[in-house]
Structures are given as C-alpha cells and as structure tokens.
Amino acid sequence: MRTRFKSDIPSSEITSKELFLSRRDFIKTAGFMGMGALLAACAPSGGGGTIPANEVPGEAGAGPLDVLNSFEDITNYNNYYEFSTDKTAVNALSKDFVARPWTVEVGGLVNKPKTYDVDELIKKFQPEERIYRMRCVEAWSMVIPWNGFSLSKLLNEVEPTSKAKYVSFESLYDTQRYPGQKSPFYPWPYHEGLRLDEAMNDLAILATGVYGEPLPNPNGAPIRLVTPWKYGIKSIKGVIKIELVEEQPATLWNSIGPNEYGFYCNVNPNVSHPRWTQSSERRIGELARRPTLMFNGYEEQVAHLYAGMDLKKNY
Ligand SMILES: Nc1nc2c(c(=O)[nH]1)N[C@H]1C(S)=C(S)[C@@H](COP(=O)(O)O)O[C@H]1N2
Numbered sequence: 001m002r003t004r005f006k007s008d009i010p011s012s013e014i015t016s017k018e019l020f021l022s023r024r025d026f027i028k029t030a031g032f033m034g035m036g037a038l039l040a041a042c043a044p045s046g047g048g049g050t051i052p053a054n055e056v057p058g059e060a061g062a063g064p065l066d067v068l069n070s071f072e073d074i075t076n077y078n079n080y081y082e083f084s085t086d087k088t089a090v091n092a093l094s095k096d097f098v099a100r101p102w103t104v105e106v107g108g109l110v111n112k113p114k115t116y117d118v119d120e121l122i123k124k125f126q127p128e129e130r131i132y133r134m135r136c137v138e139a140w141s142m143v144i145p146w147n148g149f150s151l152s153k154l155l156n157e158v159e160p161t162s163k164a165k166y167v168s169f170e171s172l173y174d175t176q177r178y179p180g181q182k183s184p185f186y187p188w189p190y191h192e193g194l195r196l197d198e199a200m201n202d203l204a205i206l207a208t209g210v211y212g213e214p215l216p217n218p219n220g221a222p223i224r225l226v227t228p229w230k231y232g233i234k235s236i237k238g239v240i241k242i243e244l245v246e247e248q249p250a251t252l253w254n255s256i257g258p259n260e261y262g263f264y265c266n267v268n269p270n271v272s273h274p275r276w277t278q279s280s281e282r283r284i285g286e287l288a289r290r291p292t293l294m295f296n297g298y299e300e301q302v303a304h305l306y307a308g309m310d311l312k313k314n315y
C-alpha cells in the first residue's frame, strides 16, 4: 500500500494546528482505510466512510466534514453511459472490459505530438494520491482518493503552441466493448473540453488509480480526467485522445442539452439546473443533504480563472 500523500488542500488553507494534526492523523488512516476497504470486499456500502478526510474551511470558517467514500461506494454507483445509464449496473457490465493495451494520442497545436502507452504515462509521471470531492451535476457527491498526475505535466511535455487555447478530450469508441454505445441517443464518442488555463491548473489530473489500485473499470479504466471544481460530467473516462485546439471544442452534454449543460460546468450553488437546485447535494453514505460549495470548495485554487466572467451566463 502506498503511503505518499498529496492533498488538494494547500497548507496555507489549514487554519489551526489542531486541524493540521487531524489531517496528519487522517493521512496515516487513509493508507489503512484503503487497505481495509480493499480487503473487506463485502463491507456494507458506506463502510469505508467513517474517517474524516479533511476539513475544508468554508466561508464561515469551517465547512461540513468530508468523509472518504468506500471502494464499494466508488465502484458501484457510476455514471458511465458507454456501459449503461443505470448507475448501479455499470460495475457488472464493465467487469470483462480489458483496459490494456491502451494508448493516448496527444496532438493538435503542439510542437511534440506523441502517442503514449498508458503504462508509459504512469511510469513517466508517477501518480500521487489526490483526495478530491466529486460533485455530479445530478446533485450527489462522493470523496474519492484518486491516484493520478497533473494534466499540466503531460501538456508541458508536448509543448502547446501559442495558438492553442483549448484542450479537447475524446473517449474510446468501440461498440463491441461498450454496450451502451449502441444507443443512438448519444453522439458517441463521449467528448469533453477545457480552456487551456483550466487544464494547466494543478488540480486537474489524469487519474490512473483509486485507493492505490489500478483505475477500476466503472471509474474509466485505464485513464480518465478529474477536474474536481467542475461537475463530474467534465471528468471524462476512458480517454484515448487529447488535442490542443484554437476554438472552444464541442462537448457531448453541451451538444445534447445546451440549455442545461454549458461548456464550463463549474460547480456553482447559485446557478440552478433548469430542472433542479444545485444549492445542496446528497453525499453518498450520508442521510442529510449538505450545502454545495462554490467551485465544490476549491474556490481558492480556481476562482482566479474566472475573474470578471459572468458565471450565470458561462454556466
Ligand atoms: N466517457 C465517459 N466519461 C464520463 C461519463 C460517461 O458517461 N462517459 N460520465 C460522467 C459523469 S456524469 C460523472 S458524475 C463522472 C462519474 O465518475 P465516477 O463514476 O468515477 O464517480 O464521470 C463522468 N465521465
């Protein structure tokens, strides 16, 4: 079990020694919990969720406590339409998916385009642990200990040209391996996009693992994007292609429902989805709803990216 830990919460945000110490305790516990969750494969759902992950100082000083979700939670309640639109069916339907060999093509407006084998990426960029909140646009959330590396490391390697303004991501298209891609209702393959400065923010990672295990099939094996300040929709799974482009790229959800899903998809409790509120959420494993935080609680790290923008228009 790995012991290295890199938190998404910078030490500058840690407001007291007490909080720092509780986080240090958590760091030790996290490794243990990871192991426990993996060994206790038949633990009830939510069984891993008893250890405080981190306390995020909110506007009033302290937000609600975050608790790490169990491996079972994280791999049994998944949006992955390539397999199914039923979140509880994805695990079983993805059981036989073979995620290797797998290549990721990185190109477009770059000086050094290259197609990487996924294991080459893992070796080269040395995934670290990143514990992030994941907030789905459907208003449920989890806390997930990813293993991954900053997307910026890969982008720097291929050297975007001065013309590159956006990053476009594409998932695998393979109707033999993804039964859900037989559905004519979605413009496959799944595609997503970020502005280049968003993509370069250190919080944006390519995840290749969960709880120190290779990325499970329901979570987008072998490699997926994670942008924790945005709705989960943006965190595209099963990535095969990353392209630097000049114009804002189309995204699957924006092309299906432009009035419901914008390009940005930043978590924003003040901007409702046309059909439901985004001001609160259901954390998997908890009974009461909790308030949704601006930028999912990562305001300090990302708010500057949107300075001067009307976040109601650019939803
Ligand atoms: N390729 C692909 N990526 C995807 C999706 C999908 O259906 N296909 N669903 C998205 C949505 S809506 C969410 S909430 C997250 C869920 O990630 P998780 O199952 O690892 O929690 O994946 C995102 N990435």
Ligand SMILES: [Mo]
Pocket (backbone or CB within 6 Å): 079, 135, 136, 137, 138, 231, 232, 233
């Ligand atoms: Mo989602």
